[in-house]
Amino acid sequence: xxxxxxxxxxxxxxxxxxxxxxxxxxxxxxxxxxxxxxxxxxxxxxxxxxxxxxxxxxxxxxxxxxxxxxxxxxxxxxxxxxxxxxxxxxxxxxxxxxxxxxxxxxxxxxxxxxxxxxxxxxxxxxxxxxxxxxxxxxxxxxxxxxxxxxxxxxxxxxxxxxxxxxxxxxxxxxxxxxxxxxxxxxxxxxxxxxxxxxxxxxxxxxxxxxxxxxxxxxxxxxxxxxxxxxxxxxxxxxxxxxxxxxxxxxxxxxxx
Numbered sequence: 001x002x003x004x005x006x007x008x009x010x011x012x013x014x015x016x017x018x019x020x021x022x023x024x025x026x027x028x029x030x031x032x033x034x035x036x037x038x039x040x041x042x043x044x045x046x047x048x049x050x051x052x053x054x055x056x057x058x059x060x061x062x063x064x065x066x067x068x069x070x071x072x073x074x075x076x077x078x079x080x081x082x083x084x085x086x087x088x089x090x091x092x093x094x095x096x097x098x099x100x101x102x103x104x105x106x107x108x109x110x111x112x113x114x115x116x117x118x119x120x121x122x123x124x125x126x127x128x129x130x131x132x133x134x135x136x137x138x139x140x141x142x143x144x145x146x147x148x149x150x151x152x153x154x155x156x157x158x159x160x161x162x163x164x165x166x167x168x169x170x171x172x173x174x175x176x177x178x179x180x181x182x183x184x185x186x187x188x189x190x191x192x193x194x195x196x197x198x199x200x201x202x203x204x205x206x207x208x209x210x211x212x213x214x215x216x217x218x219x220x221x222x223x224x225x226x227x228x229x230x231x232x233x234x235x236x237x238x239x240x241x242x243x244x245x246x247x248x249x250x251x252x253x254x255x256x
Contacts, residue, residue: 015253022214024248026198026221027255028228030180030206031243032057037172038089040240041142044121051240058082064118065111084115088122089172091165126168133167141174142236176206179242182235183228184208196223209252221246 019025035057039047050060062073062081080101087097098108116123133139133149140146147170152163184203190196197216201209208228212220228244249255 011253014256015251017252019211019250023211024214024217024250025201025252025255026210026212026217026224026246026248027252028208028210028224028244028246030176030228031245033176033179033206033242034089034172035085036240036242037142037175038122038125040238041171041175042119042121042125043239044119044125047119047122048239058085061085061115061118065114080111084111088112088115088126089169091126091168129167129171130164133163139167139171139174141171141178143175143178145174145178147171147174179232180206180208180228183231186227186231187224190223190227196220198224209255217248221248 017025036051039051046060046064047057049055050057056078058078058081059070059073061084062068062077063070065081065084066073066077068077083100084097087100092100092112094109094112095105096108097103097111098105101108101111103111129139130152133152137150137152138146138148147166149163149167149170151159152167154160154163180203184200187196187198187200187208191198191200197213198220199211201211203209208224210220210224225244225246229242232238232242247255
């Protein structure tokens, strides 16, 4: 995760990770998994419908927040909606959103208020998690794994605020971590049993990277993608589908 990707030099560094002859590097990545899990946990109707119907969540949010029709949504509207979507589940403040979008504090406050008006269950989820953490000093993932929250009742505003943001985001990020770990275990077992012909190289956040021989490429990609998208359903029922994108290349840079 320390290998950069957003800068030109970072991309060049990733190009240095190459495969052997007759092999490909394949990168699998969960698409918007944290937002999907926010919808899953909160059960918000509008948020859920966007994912179930296969809509672009940032476009859907822009449409809801700015009261626009699809054809009127610009790239700037979508950019702002993306910042709001991810910012909210990290517990962003009106000031933080205003700074990120280069808008006034009043506008940042209004965007967040409009967001909660359209997605009220997201706000309910956040309040519930904070109150639960204050009482129990932990929160948990969908699978029941506990995440300890320190400082949730601290007198220091900054310490308490950080803990509150943790209590909101930990169930989401923690569930995402659970899902990818469960998928890795299942894929590893299939590789050991020779049911998948691939070498699992590394995990970076929501991404798994494999080296696959060309002759096994299509079947291995299909099997790995299926496991990543469905393996968690063995343990819990989910309403929101998980989507995995993948890229293929001769090096790590090309596979993105």
